[in-house]
Amino acid sequence: MVAITKNEARVVNFLLRNFSRSYNINQIAKEMALSPRGAFKILKKLESSKILLSQKIGNNLISKINFENDVSLDVCQFVLAEKETTPYIQTWINDFQSLRQLTEMALLFGSILTKEKQAKDVDILLVFPKENLPHVQEQIKKINQIKSKKIHAIFQTKEDLFTNLKKRDPALLEEMRTGLVLWGRNILVEAIHYGKN
Numbered sequence: 001m002v003a004i005t006k007n008e009a010r011v012v013n014f015l016l017r018n019f020s021r022s023y024n025i026n027q028i029a030k031e032m033a034l035s036p037r038g039a040f041k042i043l044k045k046l047e048s049s050k051i052l053l054s055q056k057i058g059n060n061l062i063s064k065i066n067f068e069n070d071v072s073l074d075v076c077q078f079v080l081a082e083k084e085t086t087p088y089i090q091t092w093i094n095d096f097q098s099l100r101q102l103t104e105m106a107l108l109f110g111s112i113l114t115k116e117k118q119a120k121d122v123d124i125l126l127v128f129p130k131e132n133l134p135h136v137q138e139q140i141k142k143i144n145q146i147k148s149k150k151i152h153a154i155f156q157t158k159e160d161l162f163t164n165l166k167k168r169d170p171a172l173l174e175e176m177r178t179g180l181v182l183w184g185r186n187i188l189v190e191a192i193h194y195g196k197n
């Protein structure tokens with residue numbers, strides 16, 4: 001894999017999670033709190049590494065993830081993993097490990113990530129084969145019995161995830177934009193690749 005700086009990783013993560021929108025250099029600089037010159041250098045390096053593609057639309061140069069490059073796909077999975085968590089969030093992540101064998105992807109989102117102990121419930125998106133539904137529901141029931149906050153789980157098959165991203169489902173786009181991917185980063189990158197057009 002290519003060496004990537006923290007700011008380069010932030011830019012890739014931002015463009016990946018916001019795949020449904022188009023951003024030029026100035027917009028990326030503003031969103032990432034970078035100077036336009038700094039953003040330009042980062043985008044040029046990522047483009048020369050074939051991680052990003054740029055496209056001229058009018059007077060704007062728009063940057064997008066290059067999903068046709070294996071290195072780019074590896075970088076995308078890497079940046080999704082690079083998110084710091086607090087001890088409180090880590091406790092919840094540990095509690096969800098019992099779902100790992102039953103699900104292909106888990107995305108923690110919502111107020112638990114911002115309000116932590118003050119959140120009323122815990123939102124999680126789980127992707128798994130339809131036949132695992134009874135087992136997943138049973139595991140969530142067990143976790144709910146020992147935790148003080150209720151888990152609000154959204155269940156989707158891989159096909160549902162792909163279809164809903166393709167439809168640009170607003171709730172799903174927001175969950176992806178702000179959520180914490182616990183596992184299944186490869187599924188999420190694949191779904192974004194499918195849903196980008």
